Amino acid sequence: MPRIPAALLSLALAALLQAQAPFPAVAPTPSPVPVMREYPDTPAGKLLREIKERAEVVARVEHLSDVIGPRLTGSGQLRQAQAWAMAEMKKLGAVNVHEEAYDFGLAWTRGVDSARLLTHNGIRFRVDQAAWTVGTQGPVKGDLLLVDARNLEELKAFKSQLKGRILLRTNPDDKRPPLPRRGDMAAMQAEQAAMTQFLLDEGALALLQMSGRKNGLGFASGGPGRDPGRRSLPSATVPQEPYKMLVRLLARKEPVKLELSLGGSFSAAPVQAHNVVGEVPGREKPGEVVIVGGHLDSWDLGTGATDNATGSAIALELLRALQATGLKPKRTIRIVLWSGEEQGLLGSRAYVEAHKAELDALQAVLVHDMGTGMVKGFTLQGREACRSLMAQAIAPLNDLGVRELPLRAMNSTDHAPFDRAGVPAFAAIQEPVDYFLGTHHSQMDFPDHLVPDQLVQGAQAMAITAWELAEMDARLPHGIVVRPANPARP
Numbered sequence: 001m002p003r004i005p006a007a008l009l010s011l012a013l014a015a016l017l018q019a020q021a022p023f024p025a026v027a028p029t030p031s032p033v034p035v036m037r038e039y040p041d042t043p044a045g046k047l048l049r050e051i052k053e054r055a056e057v058v059a060r061v062e063h064l065s066d067v068i069g070p071r072l073t074g075s076g077q078l079r080q081a082q083a084w085a086m087a088e089m090k091k092l093g094a095v096n097v098h099e100e101a102y103d104f105g106l107a108w109t110r111g112v113d114s115a116r117l118l119t120h121n122g123i124r125f126r127v128d129q130a131a132w133t134v135g136t137q138g139p140v141k142g143d144l145l146l147v148d149a150r151n152l153e154e155l156k157a158f159k160s161q162l163k164g165r166i167l168l169r170t171n172p173d174d175k176r177p178p179l180p181r182r183g184d185m186a187a188m189q190a191e192q193a194a195m196t197q198f199l200l201d202e203g204a205l206a207l208l209q210m211s212g213r214k215n216g217l218g219f220a221s222g223g224p225g226r227d228p229g230r231r232s233l234p235s236a237t238v239p240q241e242p243y244k245m246l247v248r249l250l251a252r253k254e255p256v257k258l259e260l261s262l263g264g265s266f267s268a269a270p271v272q273a274h275n276v277v278g279e280v281p282g283r284e285k286p287g288e289v290v291i292v293g294g295h296l297d298s299w300d301l302g303t304g305a306t307d308n309a310t311g312s313a314i315a316l317e318l319l320r321a322l323q324a325t326g327l328k329p330k331r332t333i334r335i336v337l338w339s340g341e342e343q344g345l346l347g348s349r350a351y352v353e354a355h356k357a358e359l360d361a362l363q364a365v366l367v368h369d370m371g372t373g374m375v376k377g378f379t380l381q382g383r384e385a386c387r388s389l390m391a392q393a394i395a396p397l398n399d400l401g402v403r404e405l406p407l408r409a410m411n412s413t414d415h416a417p418f419d420r421a422g423v424p425a426f427a428a429i430q431e432p433v434d435y436f437l438g439t440h441h442s443q444m445d446f447p448d449h450l451v452p453d454q455l456v457q458g459a460q461a462m463a464i465t466a467w468e469l470a471e472m473d474a475r476l477p478h479g480i481v482v483r484p485a486n487p488a489r490p
């Protein structure tokens, strides 16, 4: 090999470095979190300062996400997270730290999923098996068929075309107005079960649906198979770009053939799931309780950083701040880290069921479950009678941007079973950041997407609201609220 002159070598090196120059600098977006310059000399002021200056909430999210990882309910990783959370609670001075078990059904473990087009361009693409559906037991090959049936009646039109086919469930070009909702949740589930049974009877191979997220993102969801008696079809979600390609190829009226492998598997027997509980006893009214919670369980395409290691870490941060300041609340502050949230609020439902007799003793329940974004207020869930006391509870946070108390209800996280049982239970309203377009249930859900100053503001908001609710003389009025459905959002 000839010797390369040093000058030439350094020129080549310079060119290489140039080629690897970083992206052009982008001006950082200003934070929406207002800066608090002074902290009042009150317990709330002490908690605000302690959390602002020494919060460990990012480190705890990173531990849950990077060290422990995805935490599907029923998995060993969730059990690991629960053991860790109990150890943290004890370290942070909580007492009565324990787990409460409930029956969950079969556990499910993701395997290796793959898909490859056997015709046309032959591309391999991302595919994510729907949890709690059966796997394919190795690769299967089948011709695709678009089956955009929205109910059993429409599905029956495909009779005797389904054998050996891999079905596309979503028609992205569907221009039909949506069918009116018939019946309640149970009726809808019964219809879904009847449709699955029809597909099984007709000999369909597998079912693919399009991810609800754009830009190559997958979306985790679950099938019906937690109950050992329920049968399922191998099912999976495909990101929008390859899915729409499959639909375009079918529109050419040519056979489109796929090789699909979905590796998920069930546990041999049903398992129990657990909620983790720990508390700081009230100094004057230990029998009255403010619950603060997040769900430790997650989906498993990412590591569950924003859904919902964030809410869990924020609940633990409240314990840390109480310990560091030495503040003892008048009422008991109880931290509950739920499980089975992603399968239908199973942990919080089980908690409400198991503690039916004690629900009157709850002052309030607060839940943080919309990712990393700053807290702007709480949904009042139709409880106008709670407005003035909630306004009092968030008053020390007004300068931090926590001001909203809309009457509307949020029903999609763990405060909802308490709310339905008549307990004043509220969900934090948060800046969306990139939650609903990005991290939520997708493979993007890693700590990269944390926004530390917003997350710390969220920890302040949850801690101070809980503290004030524990301290105030008055009790929040209970009662079951009958409310109309939320107005449709544009």
Ligand SMILES: [Zn+2]
Pocket: 295, 307, 308, 341, 369, 413
């Ligand atoms: Zn969540």
